[in-house]
Amino acid sequence: MKKVLVVGAGFLQRFVIKKAKELGYYTLAVDGNPNAEGFADADEYGVVNIVNQEAVCAFAKKHNVDGVLTAATDYGVLAASYTARELGLPGIRYESAQRIKNKYEVRKRLYEAGADDTGLAHEVSQNTDLTVLAEQVQYPVMVKPCDGSGSRGAAKVESAADFAVACKEAMDCSLTRKATVEPFINGREYGVESYVCHGEIHVLAVMQKWMTQPPYYAELGHAIPSGLSAAMEEKVIGCVTKALQALEVNHGSVNMDLLITEEGGVHIIDVGARMGGNLIGSHIIPLGKGVDYMGNMIRGAVGDPVDFTPKTQPVAVATRLLALTPGVIREVPDMAQFEAEDAIVQHHLAVGDTINEYHTNLDGCGYVVCAGKTVDKAAEKAEMLKNKIDGAIVRA
Ligand SMILES: Nc1ncnc2c1ncn2[C@@H]1O[C@H](COP(=O)(O)OP(=O)(O)O)[C@@H](O)[C@H]1O
Ligand SMILES: [Mg+2]
Structure with missing residues (x-):
């Protein structure tokens, strides 16, 4: 049985940990938080600060793991890359991971390569x-x-x-x-998720995004299909491919934020060398593209074969972050009533917790996922259910 180490064991990494176990891998997880919820699904875990690459690597060595990966957080990217290098496992080259951690270095590379229009x-x-x-x-x-x-x-x-x-x-x-x-780019925001397997680039999905109003720049939801024309998606995929080459990404997941102007200008504004957060890997891509993204990402990490052909019929899918009215939670509603409307609710609301005003993704309390006949219908439904959940929470 191969062993895989997931770096980070919070709410979003828990989906990866669960998936790895489901696939039959012996699953280890590290997180600095001794109460990290993902530990519950791991075969073994360690309380290790994931920013400390030496410590993460020592844990991996001790347990003789066959693969290492992080997801949905930038904090574990260098540790995962470092560990993969030290143990000779599949992973993004350390120099590339380091470069991607610096937004200026990324921008400079993309500009020099002519990857986009910025x-x-x-x-x-x-x-x-x-x-x-x-x-x-x-x-x-x-x-x-x-x-x-x-x-x-x-x-x-x-x-x-x-x-x-x-x-x-x-x-x-x-x-x-x-x-x-x-x-500063005046445009609509999109997300693009890619997976590179030993140099072979798979651009998995172009997603539309909903954002808060400035001065805050936080995500409110995602959807597939993107709503872009086929020609525009082609252009985006071309830009992303060039960017991945310019950044010398040899292996692993890459999540990008892009702005697209009315004139069709493509601007890559943010790159992370890891799977996207906000249920992108666990729900949005499997539903919207029919591809088992997390399964392949985990298999790729331990050197097993990957297969990105769709396995299920893609549907129009939209999410909404639970960006809720501030207050202290006194009662959490039974989510089954909302899920009965053919939705998925993933939340971390707990009695006594404080809901903050929604200024960054970290202020979100979870997600609603909806499928629909069209992406607009799915988004409308997710928005409606988010508001229903907000209204059903009893605050002190
Ligand atoms: N050049 C830009 N022009 C307009 N808006 C931008 C630009 N760069 C970033 N933003 C907005 O700010 C948000 C956060 O920037 P980003 O680079 O993605 O940082 P973070 O790593 O904090 O997510 C983006 O999602 C986008 O909405
Ligand atoms: Mg960003």
Whole structure:
């Protein structure tokens, strides 16, 4: 029986852990949180800080694992890559994983490769003369921490007057104290999920995304089909393929955020060397594309053969994050009543927990997944059920 190590064991990684066990692999999991819910489904687990690559690698070595992967979080990406390298297992090359952790480096590579339609970006560190740069850039610009996630520290800047403050805030949100400044793109947001198996690129899905209103940039839901024309999807797949080559991704999952303008400009704005979060791997792709994504990702991690041909009939699918009215939860409704309407509810609502105002993905309390005759119908239903759930929660 092959052994697979899942780096991270939170709510979203739990789906991967469960899947690995279902496939018959001996499943190990590590997470820094001793109460990580994914531990319940693992054959064995370790309380290990997943940012600590040496510690994760030592755990993997001790247990003699045959494969290692992370999913739905940026925190475990380097540890998984490092461990794969040290143990000679399938994984993304460490240098590529490192580069992908830096938004400026990614942008620079994509620009040089002509992978998409985005202009040049600038890197900002403590040594940058912000007064000079503020006069050089063309507004509006987007300022983001180089190594950010969950949209923390990201801001649109309209004029030179606000430039320095935004850069400092972004640097403050960065572990490496670096920010990236890039052209602000006025477009609709999409997600693209890919899996690279020993150099062979599979672009698995183009998804439409719903986002909050600025100044917050948090996801509200996803759907397949994307609603883009076939020609536009072709262009997107071409850009993503070029980007994966430019970033030298040799193996593993890659999740990207893209903006597409009305004129058809394609702009890759965020790349993660891991499976996407928000039920993309566990629900959206299997339903929307008929492909067993997580199963293949796990098989690929231990060196077993993968097969990305659809196994079930694809359906139109849409999700909504449980972005809910703030308050302290006094009663959680029975979700069976909502699931009876042919939906899937995955949540982590618990009595006594506080629901925060929805500013980042981390403020979400779970998801509703709906299928429909059309993607619009599925999205409408998911939105309606999300509102019903919100209304049924009793708050203190
Ligand atoms: N260049 C840009 N132009 C317009 N909006 C952007 C740009 N870059 C990022 N955004 C918005 O900010 C959000 C967060 O940025 P992103 O790079 O994805 O960071 P994170 O790693 O925090 O997810 C994106 O999902 C998008 O909505
Ligand atoms: Mg993002």
